[in-house]
Amino acid sequence: MKKLFLFLSLIVLFGACRTAKVGKTNPDEVAVTFLHLNDVYEISPLDNGKVGGMARVATVRQELLKENPNTITVLSGDFLSPSVTGTLRYEGKGIKGRQMVDAMNAAGVDWVCFGNHEFDLDEKDLQERINESKFNWLNTNALEKINGKLEPFGKVVNGTKVPFPKTQIFTFKNAKGQDVKMGMFGVVLPSNPKDYVWYDDFFESAKKAYNELKPQCDFVVALTHLNKVDDMTLASMLPEVKLIMGGHDHEHMIEKIGNVTTAKADANAKTAYVHRIVYNKAKHQATVKSELQKIDDTIVDNAEAAVVVKKWEDIADASFKAIGIDKNEVITDLKEPLDGHESTVRNQQCAMGNMIAKAMTTATPDAIDCAFFNGGSIRIDDVVAGKLTQLDVLRILPFGGKVIEVKMRGRLLERILQTGMQNKGSGGYLQWDKISYDETKKEWKINGKLLDVNQEYKVVTSDFLLTGKERNLDFFVKTNPDIISVNDSFSDGDVRNDIRKTVIAYLKKN
16 A cells, blocks of 8 residues: 555656656655736636636646646735626625635635735625635734734634634645645735724734744745735845745736745736745755746636636626626727726826826816816726727726716815825825826916916816715815815716716717
8 A cells, every 4th residue: 555655646746846847756855836826806808808717727727736736726815806896786785806706716726815905895795705715814914903902814614713824834745755844924015904904014924924934844935915025025034935926016027036936927817827846855955936827718717617707797797787888898999008007097197097087077068177086996907908898997997986076166176186196106196187287386287277276166076085085185075165066966877977987988989
């Protein structure tokens, strides 16, 4: 029996090592494979079916498992939000990431860490998604605030809340039967402050986790949802970590900092990284070989996962039809790409933001002095190019909302615009139309003329902004004494009832 086990182990190890190109079979070695995704908001393929799709990811996973049973599929944060489907309703309540958990369960995701967008959900909805998940959550630096106390996030199993581990140790065996232990931790950046979340310093948390794992493990890897520069810093801080599988940035990248490999795939499963680690127990050495895997239409769908994806596509289609959206209709062929990355729309005036603001002014029959809205309402975090469909517009502006007219005094308009500039880097940064700012002179111009604090202006904005809930704009509410009038009631067929229909109508004409 021992000989049979040894023979089978050598076969498995040979297949894994052969793919990793590490030479002939070595009984001291263990091969571990990671299928690494990050920032996935869409379960269906994008770009007219050419790229992405969780059913294709499931196929890649199955092939990797055939190659090496020691295959672990991970998603390094950002999957519950934002998405168009997540904003729709099903069975009497908001979907809010339910479709993603369902698809990830079907695809066979093994481990995730939090991303900042998981905390877009309120505490109750997040807990429901966690409870629905079949995959494991690794969480090293975020804690839940419950009744004034800090407690670990966790999954409720049979009525009992099981805390997420801060670290995890995996045990594999080489052909000699020796244990090879791999440690893993997972950290998230604190860019989404919520009342129910407390973030510990991710650098210190990672360092502490590594120091705890190091004496217990042969090697350590990490899941992170951090900015690229922070991943680089972490790699420098912890030079013996073998692999950092990152998220948050949406374009694929790979860097080697000393002996640490840091990598991120493209968002929405356009690509995934396949990391093959071979650990030699005798030499105490780990080698990492990473390959960027395109997820495209050359990969067939996994049948089980495809059923789940189709189910949610049908649910979404029914919801779209109910609100008068034909998701597949091509509304324009863009002459120039539109950059909707968070790093763009939250930091500078851009073509996508200006187009949306212009659509708002165009939809308003009365003479309008200017338009503005919060850049954070653009959630696609991607570049759109070529043929643009109604679904693309929904992906750009998943939350919808009304386009409203507000007559206000110039001093309030100036304060709003100044605050928008101060909000640079956050969702409260404003995109606009018929507005310009001279940085040298510190002067605002409205429709080509200097802003007069004593003049009355008729502006177009989003109904969300007038709630005062945007960053530092709590003063922008209907009761502000510098607001003269608000027009937010329109007939049923008016495109201003939904900013997405406003944009669709504008693009059809331009």
